[in-house]
Amino acid sequence: MSIQESLLYSAEAIEEHYDAGDYIFREDATPQYYYQIVSGEVKLNSYKEDGKEFIQNIFSANACFGESMLILGKPYPVNAIALTKCIILKVARELFLQLLQLHPDLFLDISKSLADNAHDKFVLMPKIASKNAEERLAELMNIMKDSKNQEKFSFEIPHTRQQLASLTGLSLETTIRAIKKMERGEILMIKNGKIFY
Template sequence: MIEVLKKVQLLSGLSEKQLRKLEEISILKQYTKGKIIFNPSQKAEGFYILLKGKIKIYKTKKGKEQILRIFSSPVFFGEAASFTGENFPVWAETLEDSKILFISRKQFLELMREDPEIAIKLLTIMSKRLIYLTNLIESLSLKDALSKVSFYILKKVEETNNNEIEFRTNIVAMQLGLTKETVSRVLSKLKLMEVIKKDGNKVKILNKKALSELSE
């Protein structure tokens, strides 16, 4: 397991000894697809490391669901609530069978006091998450459906360095704060404009320039 822990950005600078200590103080849980890891009625006593699998972090209101992030292993999550010690502000749910490590706040604080560089590394990661949310707010509140979808595809292409990306209408809709119907219609438009091509659950970019103009 130590090999997996090393791959988590936050923990990459830790010594073998520290990692072994971390392994000791952590609790391993297995989840099948579609299971809730935590929800807003729970108090956060620590945070989680996703060793294997995929999860979604989301908010709900009157049955409506807004996905904030989708994380693939290895990555950690639940840290914000962990530090304030309040309830989780969001839901976390597995999208695939997953292996997840739980680490208590108290123990992790100790680790940070021993090695302040971890705290500084964590600050950098949380800064990135703040900026991510800032950009999410921009695209949720200032863009129209066509821009949102175009921007989404473009960002995915850049992230994965591949101009063919996975695209599930339903999931994308929830990330963009739209309905599946709207996303489907926008996608048809983009196909008609010959900006993209769709093949099963894959989307291929045909005209990147046009796409980036649409996403402004």
């Protein structure tokens, strides 16, 4: 989901540049801005007690992130970290809420997007709880793959094996073994090191 940049600029949007590894916001911080990616990739993550990273989601150009906490006014339960060089538009909370009042259709679009994300999480959670690594990875890949694009091996997975591991709560070694097993079972295809589902 994204909002037209011209509308964001009408709400006094500020353009910010981040390098890979820069924090955009940190866990437990109070939301102050609406964020929308112009270019680059951002991950939302948290860390388990043992220091292991759990990636909640990865966003790229034209996506917004952190908007549910901004609307609720609750502290962030995750970090937002630039995965690559990023250009991000940010709008102060009060100005963003005024923008939603002026354009109620935007609020409806955000609500639909949040509902869609919640649906995907509900579908993914039982699979994540499963001990079967292949099931976890297949469900994640099903969510990533456009439902209209059902042709086998037509979708290139845009994430690294480490990112897939962090998104599913698996270790890197388990993820690599599961991907090889899925390849042998013709569930996915590996071509030039890239995964096609």
